[in-house]
Amino acid sequence: NAGVTQTPKFRILKIGQSMTLQCAQDMNHNYMYWYRQDPGMGLKLIYYSVGAGITDKGEVPNGYNVSRSTTEDFPLRLELAAPSQTSVYFCASSNPHSNQPQHFGDGTRLSIL
C-alpha cells in the first residue's frame, strides 16, 4: 500500500519562481489536506478538499492555490515563491464516511532563496 505519496521530496526555488507540489493517495479517501510545518513548530492547514471539484481555505492560504480534479490527486501550487514559504509541506487524506482517520505523506521540503 502506497498510502499518500508526495513529490518531490526536496526542492530549492528562487524568489518569484512557481512550482506545483504533487500529492496522490490510493486509499479512495474523499477528504484531502495540505499542511505546512515550519522548523520546530506545529501543523498549519493551508487548504483542504472534501471531494473532487470542492476545495476550501484553511488557516494560511495566502500565496497558494489548489485544485482537485480527481479523488486521487490534490496538487498545491505556489505562484510567486517567497522566502516566507520555506517550510515542509505535508499532504494528508481521510474518509469520514468509513471513519478512516488522517494519513500523512512524508512531506516535501521546500527552500526558497
Place this chain on the structure above:
Amino acid sequence: QQQVKQSPQSLIVQKGGIPIINCAYENTAFDYFPWYQQFPGKGPALLIAIRPDVSEKKEGRFTISFNKSAKQFSLHIMDSQPGDSATYFCAASKNAGNMLTFGGGTRLMVKP
C-alpha cells in the same frame, strides 16, 4: 472555539521513565481524539486514538487517559525508550475521518 492546547512544548526523560503529555480542548462536539507521532524527516503517523465513551485506552506501552468532564486527555508512554524520541501531536475532531484540530506538538527526548 476549535482550539486544542498541548503541553509541555518539550520534554526530556531518562530511559524507563514515563513521559506524560497533556491536551485540553474546548469544543464539546469533538468525539475522536488521536495522537500522532512524528520522527524527523517523516510525516506524522497515527499512534493511538480514543473516543469519549471510555476513560482509558492502552496499546502496548502507550496509554491515553481521557477526562470528559474536564475536557482533557493525555498520553503516557510506559518504560520509555530512546526510540520513542519524536514529536507528538494530539488532535481532535467530530468523528474519525473529519478534519482534525491539532495541538501545537511536544518534542520528546528519551535519554539512554
